[in-house]
Amino acid sequence: MTTRAQITIEGSSCYIYKHADGYPEGVLPTLTPFVHAFFANRGYDPEYFVARCVAFFAADWDAERRKLARKERRAGRIEAAERWERPEFLGLGVSTDVHGDIEFLYTVRRDGTIEVRGRGHVTDNGDDPRAWPIVKVVPFPRRPLPSRSGNVGAPSVCVHPMCTRRARPGRETCSEHWTDCPSATPWIR
DSSP states (O other), X not given: OOOOEEEEETTOSOEEEEOSOOSHHHHHHHHHHHHHHHHHHTOSOHHHHHHHHHHHHHHHHHHHHHHHHHHHHHTTOHHHHHHHHSOOOOSEEXXXXXXXXXXXXXXEOTTSOEEEEXXXXXXXXXXXXXXXXXXXXXXXXXXXXXXXXXSEESOOBOOSTTOOSBOOTTSSSOTTTTTTXXXXXXXXX
């Protein structure tokens, strides 16, 4: 059974649906750096947040699928590798309703704080997830974050055009684009 979750931003009627790995350990490592980068660069903007958040999660999952495919190929499991290489069209969605089958609801507040609500001991499926107990709060850092160039600003996000993945530590590009653009400096000038 997968752990389903939804992500929303305060002031929006849209919910991002995540079909699997919706527990905090599966969502927060991707959501937190995205929220920090988005708010540092764009501020509170619900419409763009929802669109870019979906793109960020999709890119993160696609990169993970490519990594799993390479691992299967190295192990000689070609059929398994080909399954991972097929395009994935499920797993993420956008809705205007709270789904009844979710276990966690992530709400990004206007100040960038991430609030995690969990079903916990609530057994009534008709319960409103917005009333579930808060299981975790990730505050938005009040001090500026270091950027990829070491300056104060946004956290490291790949500088490749149209890419929203995290940059490799100490680098300007993600692991997917490091061969495409060994020197990504022109994109940040």
